[in-house]
Amino acid sequence: MDINSARTARPDLEDIELELLLEGLYRYYGCDFRNYARASLKRRIRKVLETEGLTQISALQNLVLHDAAAFKRMLLGITVNVTSMFRDPSFFLAFRQQVVPLLSTYPYIRLWHAGCSEGQEVYAMAILLQEAGLYNRCRIYATDSNERVLQRAQTGIYPLGLMQQYTQFYLQSGGQRSFSEYYTAAYDSAIFRSSLRENILFSQHDLAIDGSFNEFNIILCRNVLIYFDAVLQRRVHKLFHESLCRFGILALGRQESLRLSPYESEYEALVKSEKIFRRLD
Amino acid sequence: MSSLVSSPIGAATAPALIVIGASLGGLRALRELLQQLQPEFSIPIAIVQHRYWDIQHRLMESMQQGVRLPLREVEDKDELQPGKIYLAPADYHLLVEPGSFLLSTDPPVSYARPSIDVLFESAADAYGQRLVGVILTGANHDGAAGAAAIKAKGGRVLVQEPATAESDVMPAAAIAQTCVDAVLPLSELATQLNKFCAASSL
Numbered sequence A: 001m002d003i004n005s006a007r008t009a010r011p012d013l014e015d016i017e018l019e020l021l022l023e024g025l026y027r028y029y030g031c032d033f034r035n036y037a038r039a040s041l042k043r044r045i046r047k048v049l050e051t052e053g054l055t056q057i058s059a060l061q062n063l064v065l066h067d068a069a070a071f072k073r074m075l076l077g078i079t080v081n082v083t084s085m086f087r088d089p090s091f092f093l094a095f096r097q098q099v100v101p102l103l104s105t106y107p108y109i110r111l112w113h114a115g116c117s118e119g120q121e122v123y124a125m126a127i128l129l130q131e132a133g134l135y136n137r138c139r140i141y142a143t144d145s146n147e148r149v150l151q152r153a154q155t156g157i158y159p160l161g162l163m164q165q166y167t168q169f170y171l172q173s174g175g176q177r178s179f180s181e182y183y184t185a186a187y188d189s190a191i192f193r194s195s196l197r198e199n200i201l202f203s204q205h206d207l208a209i210d211g212s213f214n215e216f217n218i219i220l221c222r223n224v225l226i227y228f229d230a231v232l233q234r235r236v237h238k239l240f241h242e243s244l245c246r247f248g249i250l251a252l253g254r255q256e257s258l259r260l261s262p263y264e265s266e267y268e269a270l271v272k273s274e275k276i277f278r279r280l281d
Numbered sequence B: 001m002s003s004l005v006s007s008p009i010g011a012a013t014a015p016a017l018i019v020i021g022a023s024l025g026g027l028r029a030l031r032e033l034l035q036q037l038q039p040e041f042s043i044p045i046a047i048v049q050h051r052y053w054d055i056q057h058r059l060m061e062s063m064q065q066g067v068r069l070p071l072r073e074v075e076d077k078d079e080l081q082p083g084k085i086y087l088a089p090a091d092y093h094l095l096v097e098p099g100s101f102l103l104s105t106d107p108p109v110s111y112a113r114p115s116i117d118v119l120f121e122s123a124a125d126a127y128g129q130r131l132v133g134v135i136l137t138g139a140n141h142d143g144a145a146g147a148a149a150i151k152a153k154g155g156r157v158l159v160q161e162p163a164t165a166e167s168d169v170m171p172a173a174a175i176a177q178t179c180v181d182a183v184l185p186l187s188e189l190a191t192q193l194n195k196f197c198a199a200s201s202l
C-alpha cells in the first residue's frame, strides 16, 4: 500500500483522543461537550494541555478523570465567558426602537436570557427596560451552564475600569441618561444598583442537557450558539421554539442565524441586520 | 517517500482552500491581490484582516471595490463555496472545519481578534496538504505561528516580499519562523494563486 495514501486515509489521532475525552467527561461527570463546535473546542483544550504541562489529550483524559480539581480547572479553561454591557450597541438601539413598542402592549413580559455569562448583558437589558418604563412588568430569567459566572452575575459588580467602554456603548445604544447613575464606584469596582436586579432570577440551565422550563415573550441568546455544532444548535432551536409564545421574540448574536434551525420558516425577521426574529404563531 | 522532498509550488496536491492574513496596510494589498484573480477563480478564500477603528465597518465595501469575486462576511457555520471570498467579521475569531466555518468570541490572541494564527491553525487541521496560507503586510507577528502550523501539516505558505510590503514586520516574522514556499511581490502572488486554481480544476 502507498504509505502516503494510508496516511491521509487514517483518521487524525488527536481527533480520536478528543472524542474519547469528551465521552469520558460525559459519562463520568455528566457534562456534555460532545456537540460543541470542534475547531474552537480543540483550540481551548490545547491551551489546557499547555497550562497543565501535557502534550497529549489522552494524558489530560487520565488526569481529569482521576482528579476532580484538575477537572474543575479544565472546565474553566474551556468555557468562554467573554461578554460586555451593550456589546453591539446597534442591537440595543434596534431593541429600543423596534421591540420596545411591541412590548408596551403586554401586561406582563417574561424574558429568558440564555447563556448570560457574568450578567453584563442582563443588566444592560434591565437598564434599557427601566428606561422604557417596562421593567416593573418584566421577569427576567438569566441562565448559564457555568455556576461560577452566575455567582458573579448575581453580585452585579464589575471592574470600574470597564465603565468608560460601557458608557460609550450605552450612549451609542440610544441611552440618554448619565450612565454613572446606574452604579456606585467603590475602589476598583462598579456596583450596579440593586433595583436593576429586582426582577432578575439567575439560575443554572444547560442548553445541551436541560429542557424547557417556562413560556417566554422574549428569548435572548447571543454568542452562545456559535460554540455548538449543527446537531446541538438544532436541539437548542427546538428548545427555544417550544419555549416561545406566539409572536414571541428571539434575538441571536450579530453573526448568528436561523439557518440551522428546523423552525426557520416559523419566524419572520423583525430587524434583519440585528438578528431579531419573531415567531409567527 | 516523496512527501519528504519538497515539491515545486503548485506541483503538490491541488488546494481546496486559501487562507490570507493581513494587518497594517492590508486593505490596499488585499485589493491589489484579489483584483488580479481570474474571474473563474474557484478556490474558496478566507481572510483575516486586522481591523482598525477607521475601517471597522467599511471594510467589506472598501475591499469589494474592483474585485469581481463575491465577498462575504462570515456568519457562523457558513459552508465553504467555490469562487467566494470570506472575510472574518469584526471582533470574532474565524475558524475552519472541513467544509464550513465557525466563529468564536474567545479572548484576543496576541491582542488580535480576529487572529490570523487562529484561522491558519484551524485551517491546517481541517485541510492539511490541501491548504495554502498567504501572509501579507503587517506590523505585528500574528500569522507566524499559523504559518508554521500549515507547514507542519503539509500545506504551503506564500509570503509577500517584505521589501514590497507597506509594513514588513509580519511577512518577515513568518519567514523567520518557518521555511516558507515562496516570497513574492503581490502581482506574482496573484499569478501563483491563479496557477493553483488552474491546477485544481484539471
Ligand SMILES: C[S@@+](CC[C@H](N)C(=O)[O-])C[C@H]1O[C@@H](n2cnc3c(N)ncnc32)[C@H](O)[C@@H]1O
Residues within 6 Å of the ligand: A079, A080, A081, A082, A083, A084, A087, A114, A115, A116, A117, A118, A121, A143, A144, A145, A146, A149, A205, A206, A207, A208, A209, A221, A222, A223, A224, A227, A253, B105
Ligand atoms: C461568549 S459568552 C456570551 C455572553 C453574552 N450572551 C454575550 O453575547 O455577550 C457564552 C456563554 O455561554 C455559556 N454556555 C456555554 N455552553 C452552555 C450550555 N451548554 N448551556 C448554557 N450556557 C452555555 C458560557 O458559559 C458563556 O457564559
